Amino acid sequence: xxxxxxxxxxxxxxxxxxxxxxxxxxxxxxxxxxxxxxxxxxxxxxxxxxxxxxxxxxxxxxxxxxxxxxxxxxxxxxxxxxxxxxxxxxxxxxxxxxxxxxxxxxxxxxxxxxxxxxxxxxxxxxxxxxxxxxxxxxxxxxxxxxxxxxxxxxxxxxxxxxxxxxxxxxxxxxxxxxxxxxxxxxxxxxxxxxxxxxxxxxxxxxxxxxxxxxxxxxxxxxxxxxxxxxxxxxxxxxxxxxxxxxxxxxxxxxxxxxxxxxxxxxxxxxxxxxxxxxxxxxxxxxxxxxxxxxxxxxxxxxxxxxxxxxxxxxxxxxxxxxxxxxxxxxxxxxxxxxxxxxxxxxx
Amino acid sequence: xxxxxxxxxxxxxxxxxxxxxxxxxxxxxxxxxxxxxxxxxxxxxxxxxxxxxxxxxxxxxxxxxxxxxxxxxxxxxxxxxxxxxxxxxxxxxxxxxxxxxxxxxxxxxxxxxxxxxxxxxxxxxxxxxxxxxxxxxxxxxxxxxxxxxxxxxxxxxxxxxxxxxxxxxxxxxxxxxxxxxxxxxxxxxxxxxxxxxxxxxxxxxxxxxxxxxxxxxxxxxxxxxxxxxxxxxxxxxxxxxxxxxxxxxxxxxxxxxxxxxxxxxxxxxxxxxxxxxxxxxxxxxxxxxxxxxxxxxxxxxxxxxxxxxxxxxxxxxxxxxxxxxxxxxxxxxxxxxxxxxxxxxxxxxxxxxxxxxxxxxxxxxxxxxxxxxxxxxxxxxxxxxxxxxxxxxxxxxxxxxxxxxxxxxxxxxxxxxxxxxxxxxxxxxxxxxxxxxxxxxxxxxxxxxxxxxxxxxxxxxxxxxxxxxxxxxxxxxxxxxxxxxxxxxxxxxxxxxxxxxxxxxxxxxxxxxxxx
Numbered sequence: 046x047x048x049x050x051x052x053x054x055x056x057x058x059x060x061x062x063x064x065x066x067x068x069x070x071x072x073x074x075x076x077x078x079x080x081x082x083x084x085x086x087x088x089x090x091x092x093x094x095x096x097x098x099x100x101x102x103x104x105x106x107x108x109x110x111x112x113x114x115x116x117x118x119x120x121x122x123x124x125x126x127x128x129x130x131x132x133x134x135x136x137x138x139x140x141x142x143x144x145x146x147x148x149x150x151x152x153x154x155x156x157x158x159x160x161x162x163x164x165x166x167x168x169x170x171x172x173x174x175x176x177x178x179x180x181x182x183x184x185x186x187x188x189x190x191x192x193x194x195x196x197x198x199x200x201x202x203x204x205x206x207x208x209x210x211x212x213x214x215x216x217x218x219x220x221x222x223x224x225x226x227x228x229x230x231x232x233x234x235x236x237x238x239x240x241x242x243x244x245x246x247x248x249x250x251x252x253x254x255x256x257x258x259x260x261x262x263x264x265x266x267x268x269x270x271x272x273x274x275x276x277x278x279x280x281x282x283x284x285x286x287x288x289x290x291x292x293x294x295x296x297x298x299x300x301x302x303x304x305x306x307x308x309x310x311x312x313x314x315x316x317x318x319x320x321x322x323x324x325x326x327x328x329x330x331x332x333x334x335x336x337x338x339x340x341x342x343x344x345x346x347x348x349x350x351x352x353x354x355x356x357x358x359x360x361x362x363x364x365x366x367x368x369x370x371x372x373x374x375x376x377x378x379x380x381x382x383x384x385x386x387x388x389x390x391x392x
Numbered sequence: 393x394x395x396x397x398x399x400x401x402x403x404x405x406x407x408x409x410x411x412x413x414x415x416x417x418x419x420x421x422x423x424x425x426x427x428x429x430x431x432x433x434x435x436x437x438x439x440x441x442x443x444x445x446x447x448x449x450x451x452x453x454x455x456x457x458x459x460x461x462x463x464x465x466x467x468x469x470x471x472x473x474x475x476x477x478x479x480x481x482x483x484x485x486x487x488x489x490x491x492x493x494x495x496x497x498x499x500x501x502x503x504x505x506x507x508x509x510x511x512x513x514x515x516x517x518x519x520x521x522x523x524x525x526x527x528x529x530x531x532x533x534x535x536x537x538x539x540x541x542x543x544x545x546x547x548x549x550x551x552x553x554x555x556x557x558x559x560x561x562x563x564x565x566x567x568x569x570x571x572x573x574x575x576x577x578x579x580x581x582x583x584x585x586x587x588x589x590x591x592x593x594x595x596x597x598x599x600x601x602x603x604x605x606x607x608x609x610x611x612x613x614x615x616x617x618x619x620x621x622x623x624x625x626x627x628x629x630x631x632x633x634x635x636x637x638x639x640x641x642x643x644x645x646x647x648x649x650x651x652x653x654x655x656x657x658x659x660x661x662x663x664x665x666x667x668x669x670x671x672x673x674x675x676x677x678x679x680x681x682x683x684x685x686x687x688x689x690x691x692x693x694x695x696x697x698x699x700x701x702x703x704x705x706x707x708x709x710x711x712x713x714x715x716x717x718x719x720x721x722x723x724x725x726x727x728x729x730x731x732x733x734x735x736x737x738x739x740x741x742x743x744x745x746x747x748x749x750x751x752x753x754x755x756x757x758x759x760x761x762x763x764x765x766x767x768x769x770x771x772x773x774x775x776x777x778x779x780x781x782x783x784x785x786x787x788x789x790x791x792x793x794x795x796x797x798x799x800x801x802x803x804x805x806x807x808x809x810x811x812x813x814x815x816x817x818x819x820x821x822x823x824x825x826x827x828x829x830x831x832x833x834x835x836x837x838x839x840x841x842x843x844x845x846x847x848x849x850x851x852x853x854x855x856x857x858x859x860x861x862x863x864x865x866x867x868x869x870x871x872x873x874x875x876x877x878x879x880x881x882x883x884x885x886x887x888x889x890x891x892x893x894x895x896x897x898x899x900x901x902x903x904x905x906x907x908x
Contacts, residue, residue: 051531055490250506255493262488269448269484270497271469283855331488385662385701386694387718388739 058325059337065323065373066344070097073347076354091229097350098231099299101343103128103292105237107243107313108320108342109224109335110288113281115194115321118261118330119179121282123194124289125314127171129306130201131293135164136303137204139294140213157215165290171197172286176279194310210302219298233295233330237339240291245335248284253277261330320345322374344373397460399424399588400557405454407440407612409779414440415452416612422557425587427579429599429620432609433632433854438592441609442561446478446592447471472498475556479546479563485534492516492530495549515552523548524574538664542568547555547575551582558582559590564598574604594684596625596891607655608632626884633854633883641859642838647878651675652711654846655815657696660705665691667870668705673815673846678837680861680881681850683890688870689850690734693817696848697731698722709815723754723811730754730808734819740804743793747785748774750792750803755810777806782832798829805833809840816840822856834860854886868892 053060069361074080074093083089107124114121143156151159171193224232248254256277259267267274292313297303318328324341326333348369352362384390400422407415415437432438443449447465450763455462458474465471471478485494492513493500501511516530517600525544534542543563550558560579564572579589579602593599599606603620608631616631623631643766653672660669666688673679683690695703698716707714709727716722722729733739741750751774752765761771774788781802785795792803801821808816818837822830837860841847851857863877866889874889 047529048531051490051529054536055531055533136693154847247506250509252500252507255489255497255500255507258489259486259497262486264484266484269468269480270486270494271467271472272498331486387699388694 046244056334056337059329059334059340061376062324062337062340062344065376066347067311069344069347069351072350073097073354075339076351078354087229088151091225095223095225095231097343097346098234101346102233102237103296103299104313104316104320104342104346105339106240106288106292106295107317108324108338109241110285110292111317111321112324112326112333112335112338113134113257113285113288115318115326115328116257116261116330116333117278117281119278119281120265120283120318120328121175121190122314123171123175123190123197124266124285124317125166125310126194126197126201127286127289128293128296128313129304129310130171130197131164131168131290132296132300133201133205133293133303133305134167135160135294135297136209136214136301137211137216138163139215139297140211141214141215145213146157152218153215160215161294164294168286168288168293169283169292171289172283173279175286176282180275180278187273192219194314198305198307198310205303205305208302208304208306214297214301216301219301222295224297228372236295241336241339244284244287251343253280257281262332316345317342319370319374323370345370348373397421398457399459401457402441402445403455403457405441405444405451405456407444407449407451411614415444415451418609418612418614420607420614422588422590423605424556424588425583426604427583427587427602428593429593429603429606429608430609431599431628431632436609436632436732437612439561439611440612442559442590442592445471445476445557446725447476447558472553474553477550477555477557478541478559478561480548480561485542485546485549487533487535489534490530491520491528491534491537491545493533494534494545495530496550497549498553516548517900519548519552520545522551523578524571528597530700540571543567544571544575547578555587557588557590559592562593562594563594564595572598572720589905594891596628625838625888629887633887642835644838644862645676645842647862649675651677653708654710655696655848656706656708656711658706658708660692660695660703660707662691662700662703663697665870666695666703669867669870669872671865671872672846674681675844675846676841677815677862678709678841678847678849678860680857680864681848681867682854682857682864682876682886683867683873685852687867689867690819691870692867693819693848693850694730696722696817697729716861723813728811730813730815730816731813732805732808732816732818732821734823736800736804741792741800744791746789747783747792747795747803748788751777751788751807751810754807758811773810775838779812780809781806781836798825801825802829805836816845818847818849818851820852822851822853830856854883857881857886858883866890 074090077093079089079093107128110124111121112251132345135380139157139158139160141153143160155205174189178184178193179186182189222232222236226232226235253273253276256267256272256274259272259282260274260277264274321333321338322328323345324333324337324339326338349366352365357365398421402418402420405415405418418437418441420441430438440449444451447468447470455497457463463474465474476889477868486497490651495516496512500507501515502508520526520528520530523544525541525548527536528541530543534545537545547563564575567575583589591599591603600621605617606620606738607614608628609615610632651674654675656672658670660666669688669692671679683689683691691700694700696707696716698718698721707716714727716727718728719731737743752770755773756765759773778785783806784799792800795803805821822833837847837849858881859883863875864881864886865872866874866876866886868890872894876885
């Protein structure tokens with residue numbers, strides 16, 4: 046029994062995010078026009094969930110990316126721009142005839158597969174640049190990533206001055222990734238589950254993964270304990286780049302095109318920070334999980350969409366969204382009232 | 393004992409911090425299967441010596457030999473790999489990780505590249521049991537444990553690394569008596585297995601009980617090494633303090649009789665760190681707080697200044713009960729209190745901001761009207777304190793961070809003097825500043841007291857308590873254990889009562905129980 050208590054304690058933030066998500070999504074579902082008009086059918090619920098899932102996976106992936114850096118007590122303001130850059134790259138390379146221009150057409154199976162690898166490598170490279178600047182340049186993460194995100198934007202803009210698509214884009218693959226498995230479960234959620242199980246959980250249980258938490262919680266103690274603090278930080282930025290890249294890949298499946306969209310990058314970056322906080326990841330570092338961030342992202346989007354289905358006057362929507370978000374975030378910080386030495390409030 | 397082949401040797405180790413010599417050609421020889429106690433006052437160089445052994449800081453000169461071969465440790469991981477493991481006084485535990493994660497922190501057992509949590513759990517439980525913490529659940533987060541329990545985890549963490557040389561730096565200072573006993577049992581077992589121990593403690597009876605060899609450090613050098621239990625407590629204290637004594641203190645005025653106290657504290661409690669502190673300070677009096685580090689002195693000052701939430705007990709100013717819930721209330725004219733904090737860099741100064749701004753922060757209300765600062769009044773007030781304290785600065789527009797340590801400390805004090813406080817609390821104000829500035833500060837404190845201020849001075853430097861204070865309250869375990877006044881304040885009396893040695897030392901003067 047007491048084992049459960051420790052587990053509950055360590056997962057408190059994640060569980061809270063899950064609860065907020067379930068609550069808001071239930072309200073959302075109950076008021077959705079498709080459900081209200083046609084009753085609670087498997088088909089109807091499946092469609093609503095699919096739409097929400099295909100939108101939610103984008104922010105969920107970016108939120109996971111943000112989680113890695115926030116766990117080290119840093120912040121990554123370039124996640125949105127890596128996402129946009131990878132979208133632009135994907136719109137060129139995830140194609141059915143990759144290599145045709147150089148005379149070695151890889152065909153409709155290998156072509157997109159190699160293309161995906163290339164996109165993810167770009168994401169990883171961006172993350173590695175961030176990590177190298179923060180660790181070896183000793184710059185503040187917030188400044189370093191503002192600067193690199195401008196660079197990434199420049200590259201994206203150079204590749205696609207105008208929004209556009211490649212005719213040979215692997216549309217069939219994109220269709221599969223946005224479909225429903227068995228006609229019920231959204232493929233995007235299956236993909237997210239696979240990513241979390243294959244990438245996040247091994248990371249969480251690796252030595253370097255633990256070192257990431259240690260660095261964020263107390264870098265001095267981690268150093269004194271002889272932990273690999275530099276590698277851990279570097280890896281956190283690399284994984285952040287990889288997950289932003291996955292996000293960029295997925296938006297390309299949705300739009301089948303690429304766009305160097307500065308506004309979208311900014312929105313995704315800021316929303317990812319809101320999502321991780323909502324998901325119980327501490328901005329002071331060392332606490333939280335990617336699973337929590339995923340629920341935080343889904344809850345965040347649901348709160349936004351709630352206003353539509355509740356028919357709130359559009360003029361009032363941003364204000365109400367903000368208030369609900371504030372309430373949701375405050376639940377997690379209620380424990381500050383227990384602090385006894387007031388100096389610790391500023392720690 | 394293998395006298396010819398020491399396990400570990402340090403030769404001619406020197407280390408300077410800025411202009412301050414922390415160690416000067418220090419030597420140390422450690423043998424397998426022995427408990428080697430290191431004694432010395434605060435600042436004698438013990439901590440620096442250990443940090444060098446553990447790879448935390450690099451020595452300026454000198455060499456270290458392990459098994460007769462020269463070694464260097466660029467970081468703590470290298471020292472650990474060589475079998476030198478330190479239980480630090482400042483804990484090296486990571487608060488957000490679980491007990492098991494912390495114990496097996498650097499090289500956890502892995503399976504398929506992932507941490508094998510079941511195996512790790514087993515190792516952690518074994519180490520905890522050996523360290524006498526079998527009742528600590530391995531899944532608890534460190535931040536949810538008490539200080540005493542954390543210390544046990546810290547020891548378990550060291551044991552899990554299979555040390556050859558185990559360094560315990562004040563490892564028992566946070567432990568309860570029963571925990572100390574079980575830790576001693578562990579140390580004895582390890583000693584019999586051939587592990588060398590370096591044991592740093594201020595607790596004389598622990599050293600008498602445990603140590604095989606003792607080395608005394610003073611002013612950054614090892615001054616004596618002897619077999620344990622061959623010297624009396626008195627001789628040891630003599631060795632620890634036997635340094636030249638500078639007469640840098642201003643003369644003390646005769647103690648006034650029958651004056652009403654300006655500040656009275658009754659039964660102040662903030663468990664577990666403060667357990668019923670009572671004291672009183674009159675105008676014109678400098679009261680010292682003595683005792684070992686971490687016996688509640690800092691908490692006492694913070695509680696008086698309204699920083700600690702949930703502190704109970706009565707505080708009376710001029711005989712009137714007051715409640716102080718924040719520094720803002722403490723500094724209000726009604727109470728007129730000022731606290732010179734322990735860490736000037738984080739709690740005293742805004743380093744990148746100008747000297748002028750730093751000086752004005754606490755006294756802004758005195759020369760502003762309707763929220764607008766009267767710049768010329770500010771300028772006059774600043775000129776006055778800069779002259780009073782002889783602060784050496786390149787004008788008042790330079791950042792506070794560009795001043796020397798001593799002048800930074802003067803700025804912190806000056807910023808509070810601008811308010812003309814009646815009650816001044818000082819938390820170790822001379823730490824890390826040069827002798828000349830120290831002397832000026834002593835003169836200043838006496839001058840302020842003569843002008844009618846009530847002063848409480850916490851210091852880790854016994855000389856200072858002796859030279860400056862009209863009376864000294866020695867704290868132990870969150871309470872005032874003894875009060876020394878006038879000629880009773882001697883170094884021997886201070887050390888003896890700080891160590892809670894009951895037997896009177898010869899010439900230590902009469903000790904009175906604390907005034908209740």
